[in-house]
Amino acid sequence: MAFNSSDTAAFKGVWVFCEQREGVIMSTSYQLLSEGRKLANDLGVELCGVVLGKDIKEDYLKALGGYGADKVYYCNHELLDVYTTDAYTKVICDLVEDKKPEIFLIGATNIGRDLGPRCAARLHTGLTADCTHLDVDVEKYKAFLKTTSTIDVDNTKFEDTKNLKMTRPAFGGHLMATIVCPDYRPQMSTVRPGVMQTAPYNEETAAKTVLERVDVKLDASDIHVDLVEIKKSAKKLVDLVGADVVVSVGRGISSDPKRGIEIAEELANVLGGVVGASRAVVDAGLIAADHQVGQTGKTVHAKIYVALGISGAIQHLAGMQDSECIIAVNKNGSAPIFDVATYGITGDLFKVGPMLTEAIAKYKASKA
Amino acid sequence: MKCIVCVKQVPDTSGVVAVKEDGTMDRAAMATITNHDDLAAVEAALRIKDATGCKVVVVSMGPPPAEGMLRELLAMGADEAVLVSAREFGGSDTYATSQILAAAVKKIGVEDDDIIFCGRQAIDGDTAQVGPQIAEKLHLPQVSYAAEIKVEGKTVTVKRLLEDGYMTIKVQTPCLITCVKELNTARYMSVGGIMECYQKPLEIYNYETLKDDPLIDVDTIGLKGSPTNVYKSFSPPVKGAGMMMEGADKATVEKLVSILNDKHII
Ligand SMILES: Cc1cc2nc3c(=O)[nH]c(=O)nc-3n(C[C@H](O)[C@H](O)[C@H](O)COP(=O)(O)OP(=O)(O)OC[C@H]3O[C@@H](n4cnc5c(N)ncnc54)[C@H](O)[C@@H]3O)c2cc1C
Ligand SMILES: Cc1cc2nc3c(=O)[nH]c(=O)nc-3n(C[C@H](O)[C@H](O)[C@H](O)COP(=O)(O)OP(=O)(O)OC[C@H]3O[C@@H](n4cnc5c(N)ncnc54)[C@H](O)[C@@H]3O)c2cc1C
Numbered sequence: 001m002a003f004n005s006s007d008t009a010a011f012k013g014v015w016v017f018c019e020q021r022e023g024v025i026m027s028t029s030y031q032l033l034s035e036g037r038k039l040a041n042d043l044g045v046e047l048c049g050v051v052l053g054k055d056i057k058e059d060y061l062k063a064l065g066g067y068g069a070d071k072v073y074y075c076n077h078e079l080l081d082v083y084t085t086d087a088y089t090k091v092i093c094d095l096v097e098d099k100k101p102e103i104f105l106i107g108a109t110n111i112g113r114d115l116g117p118r119c120a121a122r123l124h125t126g127l128t129a130d131c132t133h134l135d136v137d138v139e140k141y142k143a144f145l146k147t148t149s150t151i152d153v154d155n156t157k158f159e160d161t162k163n164l165k166m167t168r169p170a171f172g173g174h175l176m177a178t179i180v181c182p183d184y185r186p187q188m189s190t191v192r193p194g195v196m197q198t199a200p201y202n203e204e205t206a207a208k209t210v211l212e213r214v215d216v217k218l219d220a221s222d223i224h225v226d227l228v229e230i231k232k233s234a235k236k237l238v239d240l241v242g243a244d245v246v247v248s249v250g251r252g253i254s255s256d257p258k259r260g261i262e263i264a265e266e267l268a269n270v271l272g273g274v275v276g277a278s279r280a281v282v283d284a285g286l287i288a289a290d291h292q293v294g295q296t297g298k299t300v301h302a303k304i305y306v307a308l309g310i311s312g313a314i315q316h317l318a319g320m321q322d323s324e325c326i327i328a329v330n331k332n333g334s335a336p337i338f339d340v341a342t343y344g345i346t347g348d349l350f351k352v353g354p355m356l357t358e359a360i361a362k363y364k365a366s367k368a
Numbered sequence: 369m370k371c372i373v374c375v376k377q378v379p380d381t382s383g384v385v386a387v388k389e390d391g392t393m394d395r396a397a398m399a400t401i402t403n404h405d406d407l408a409a410v411e412a413a414l415r416i417k418d419a420t421g422c423k424v425v426v427v428s429m430g431p432p433p434a435e436g437m438l439r440e441l442l443a444m445g446a447d448e449a450v451l452v453s454a455r456e457f458g459g460s461d462t463y464a465t466s467q468i469l470a471a472a473v474k475k476i477g478v479e480d481d482d483i484i485f486c487g488r489q490a491i492d493g494d495t496a497q498v499g500p501q502i503a504e505k506l507h508l509p510q511v512s513y514a515a516e517i518k519v520e521g522k523t524v525t526v527k528r529l530l531e532d533g534y535m536t537i538k539v540q541t542p543c544l545i546t547c548v549k550e551l552n553t554a555r556y557m558s559v560g561g562i563m564e565c566y567q568k569p570l571e572i573y574n575y576e577t578l579k580d581d582p583l584i585d586v587d588t589i590g591l592k593g594s595p596t597n598v599y600k601s602f603s604p605p606v607k608g609a610g611m612m613m614e615g616a617d618k619a620t621v622e623k624l625v626s627i628l629n630d631k632h633i634i
Contacts, residue, residue, distance in 0.1 A: 085500070085510055110530050114512045117462065117497035121504035124588075126463060126595030149602035165599055170494050172381035177601040184595040224509035225539045226521035227507050228525070232533035271634070290532075304633060318604075326610070327624070338612065343624055347616025359621040363629065 005124045007337045011102040011185035014040040017092070018049045018064060018072075019107055021083075025051070025060050027198070027242070028107035030067045032191055034199035035134060036105055042137045042265070043162060046070045048101070054081035058211070064211025066201040067220030072209055073099075077216040079223060082230065083111050086223045089118045089217055096123060101186045103164055105134075108190035116190045126181035128166035128189040132299075135165045141178075149176070163187065171336035173295050173318040194241035194299040194332040197272055237290040238274050240298040245273025245306075246320070248293055251280040252309015252330065252349050261287060263353035264308060271304060276320075278310045306356075308349040312337025329353065369481040369541075370423040372473055375406040375441060376500065377434045378492045381396040402437050403552045405487025411554040412517055413485055414445045420519070425596035427472055429457060429465065432522050435570065442565035443557035449568070450476060454575040459591030462493070466501030467588045471581040472573050473506060481522050484544040488513055499546035505583060512546040 004010075016036045019028035032050060034067075040047035049069040051061060054076060061072050069266045073095060079087050092115070096104065106112040120127035133148075138160050142153050144167075164187040167178045181187045240246060247268040253260025265273045277291040280325035293300055295315040305323035310316060312328070312335055318325070321340045328341035329352045338344040345352055379398040386394035413424045426441045428434050429452040438449035460468060473484060482505070488498035496512075503510035515534065516527035522541045527534050529548060557565075578584050587593050613620050622630045628634045 085512075089504075100632075110513055114500060114510070115494050117495075117500040118504050118510070120497075121463060121466060121594075124463075124595070126461065127495075127497060128596060129493075129497055142478075145600070145602070148604070151600070151602050170605065171379070171492055172494070173604065174381060175601055176604050178599045179596050180598050180599040224543075225511065225537050228536040228538055229533045230533065237532050239486040239612055240552075251564075275370060304628075325628070325631075333612075338610070340610075341611040344612045345616050345624070345626070346612070347619060347620075350477070352616050352621065355621045356624070359618070359625045360634065363625050 005184045008185050011100045013046045013101045014103040015048050015101040017106040020053045028193040030198045031196040032105045035196040052080040066206035072211050075214045075216045093122050104186040104188045106190045108192045109315040120188050128179040131168045131189045131191050132195045133167040136162045141165050154241050171316045172183040234269045243274045244303045245271040246276045246302045248276035249308050250278040250310030257286045267282040269358045311335050313343045371483050372425045373409050373413050373485040375428045376403045376490045377437045378403045403490045404549040407554040408551040409485040409487050410548045411552045439565045442568045443561035446478040449570040452573045456590050461594035462497035464589045464594045467583045470502045470505035471578045471583040478542050482542045486546045488546045488548050503544035508544050510544045511537050514545050514547045535624045
């Protein structure tokens with residue numbers, strides 16, 4: 001029977017595309033599986049991980065069960081070792097057409113955002129981009145809105161369906177939109193890396209995962225590009241997304257950028273964290289782009305986020321405002337960063353920064 | 369050979385952003401600009417024109433005022449412009465938008481040695497989906513996130529950005545490439561270009577022009593043909609004001625450290 005994406009009743013189950021690079025599953029996949037598990041529970045359906053690659057270690061595949069996957073579809077092929085749009089789109093669309101999942105989540109990485117739209121266009125379904133929140137249950141969605149919007153939730157009508165409600169920032173973070181795809185399946189979404197929390201690894205569920213090897217139909221004539229090389233930047237990238245503590249610097253360091261970054265490094269060191277930056281600092285060439293926090297940088301969920309000399313533009317807030325404790329130092333007492341700060345100090349970062357480092361070092365020494 | 373470049377006019381979200389009471393964007397109250405990534409795509413095409421003498425066609429879907437933007441692109445050096453505009457096309461999501469733009473590109477005509485360019489992402493909808501979806505509808509190979517492009521005959525070599533490096537990919541024309549704004553610095557309109565731009569052809573494609581293409585169907589275009597719908601939209605939350613510390617001296621930071629200790633934050 002021909003595949004029909006509008007026959008919504010024929011689709012069942014939640015899928016997560018588990019991206020691998022160089023044979024290693026990316027951490028985004030664990031975040032998505034953890035989130036997918038909740039959706040699958042609310043729907044009472046299976047959660048499946050989908051891996052495309054070549055000779056991926058069985059341990060890695062089974063480990064997906066530890067983050068909630070009931071089943072792992074593994075597509076093994078020479079031509080799936082490294083990502084190409086053509087090969088991945090074909091294999092994924094073939095599998096979707098065969099198994100018919102109702103929800104399909106893909107990490108919004110540079111690869112996921114190439115693959116997702118191409119698959120959605122081929123399957124004739126909707127794709128919501130770069131989501132930061134997902135719900136199927138209306139009550140849970142309402143609870144989410146109560147804490148994150150000014151909508152008068154109790155006096156607003158909500159259509160009570162189990163459709164996936166996919167929430168994402170748009171217009172440069174000035175607006176949040178919840179998107180649905182009611183008439184087509186699968187309901188597809190790319191999910192921003194670093195936003196969903198990874199659940200603790202569960203040995204028991206890992207042991208129960210079913211590994212299904214998919215019979216892949218693919219040959220070289222399916223691929224219309226030649227991969228010449230892959231180059232990684234030589235420098236080790238800073239792991240902002242996984243960090244508990246991030247100390248970020250903004251344009252406030254411009255009078256002495258070298259000292260400013262040093263101050264941030266010292267504070268990050270005593271707190272056991274890493275250094276982040278606003279885009280202004282990155283654009284000025286003062287620090288590498290992988291340090292950038294914000295809408296076009298990384299999204300962090302730090303336990304402590306320190307903002308030194310950052311004004312708090314909405315695009316910066318988009319990447320850090322969900323941190324648990326935000327400490328801001330800015331010499332302008334009415335800088336918007338203070339609207340989201342848990343603790344604010346109006347002052348010069350070149351003076352307050354080192355004092356804070358010293359006070360924390362002293363405190364840590366007293367506890368040791 | 370020719371280059372076809374898809375360009376979107378967008379509200380300037382770096383300036384004042386007007387949100388209406390119902391949570392939607394008040395586009396009328398905002399200045400419009402040419403999407404940044406798309407300017408890089410136009411520049412990439414113009415550089416190929418400088419080197420090969422090929423034709424550059426710019427195409428935009430949007431309301432009639434987008435014609436002003438297209439004239440500016442003609443003044444930069446593009447040869448022809450197409451404005452895709454019809455009530456039937458309104459309310460399209462990325463799926464429907466790419467159906468329509470793909471039909472428009474087919475109408476312009478894709479030859480063996482042509483390259484279609486898009487920006488990577490538009491700053492308003494922010495999805496980065498339209499480029500790959502047009503490529504799918506045209507059955508063309510795509511390379512997204514292009515940060516360097518080299519054309520030799522029918523072979524295009526693209527440096528495609530990854531989070532932690534890049535891939536170098538070779539692809540044959542016809543193909544579709546999406547450009548990041550770091551690709552280049554777009555040129556300005558030239559005085560001669562401004563004089564000429566009103567003489568250059570600017571065609572309007574409406575529903576009638578495109579309706580015979582199988583891509584154009586009530587189930588695949590406009591609001592009704594869009595698989596995704598906006599369920600709710602709202603302004604993002606502003607966290608409740610925190611605590612402003614008094615002073616900015618040693619006593620201040622020590623007080624802060626003791627609060628952090630009391631709350632088990634450190
Ligand atoms: C589409 C788009 C995407 C963007 N994406 C991002 C993004 O991902 N991340 C991001 O950060 N930005 C992003 N931006 C840019 C953003 O709009 C701001 O321009 C940027 O965040 C400003 O950086 P800043 O706070 O460091 O600089 P400024 O806004 O210039 O602020 C500097 C602050 O430092 C304070 N200051 C100065 N001297 C001192 C001192 N000695 N001690 C203490 N304080 C001092 C000043 O009072 C001021 O508040 C984006 C913009 C656009 C349009
Ligand atoms: C708040 C909000 C959220 C939305 N979320 C989604 C969503 O998650 N999924 C979805 O399918 N739709 C979504 N839409 C609809 C989507 O924004 C529109 O379909 C829009 O026409 C195209 O998407 P984009 O702006 O994201 O473009 P992108 O896909 O980011 O654009 C990429 C490139 O495609 C080309 N291009 C795009 N539009 C045009 C055009 N009109 N004319 C010429 N070239 C163009 C340009 O080269 C551009 O650089 C949303 C709309 C709003 C208002």
